[in-house]
Amino acid sequence: MSSLLPLKPAAESLGDREIAPLLLSLDDPAADDVLAALSSSTARSLLTEVYDDPRPASELADVLDTTVQTVSYHLDRLVDAQLVEPVTTWVSAQGREMAVYGPTNSTVVLFAGAERPEHLSTGLRNLVTGVGLSVVASVLVQVVWTNQRPRPNVLRTPGTPDVFSPAFFAGYVDGPGAIVLGVGILLTLAVSLATVWTQRRL
Secondary structure (H helix, E strand, C coil): CHHHCCECCCCCCHHHHCCCCEEEECCCHHHHHHHHHCCCHHHHHHHHHHHHCCEEHHHHHHHHCCCHHHHHHHHHHHHHCCCEEEEEEEECCCCCEEEEEEECCCCEEEECCCCCHHHHHHHHHHHHHHHHHHHHHHHHHHHHHHHHCCCCCCCCCCCCCCCCCHHHHHHHHHCHHHHHHHHHHHHHHHHHHHHHHHHHHC
């Protein structure tokens, strides 16, 4: 059994978990808990780290060069403020289960002003979705264009090109994929701003 340890299942990505952004007005009672939890630079660094890569308290302590006790204290406060949460469990080489912490929200935004959170949330959701779809569409366009482009005197192997190869990336920058991405991002920005502006006037 010891040969199977440690067990480290990968935490789901933010997209796979389908978590929503957190938008809080500074006069919202929940903002007090968030601001209190993030009052320490260590807590802010912890939140940044779990967004980059969900990890257990022991690994976060190594990354931040501090003690596990300090990390556990701040993690408890971040959990209470609903900024982080256990997303999976790892098993150490000694057979001990360790909670792996990840973000509770896809984005955290604190704002001041009369803008209602639902307006900002809708605009931000449209922006994130639109950019993601633009990236996917641009890669697909580039793949199709790469497969159909004539390449004389070159032995061509049918199939999907390696989208992580330097050659594909170089062609992407100069090809139709970059154009599709640019147009998609511009349209997404326009739609997101129009959505927020329209909802503000309702």
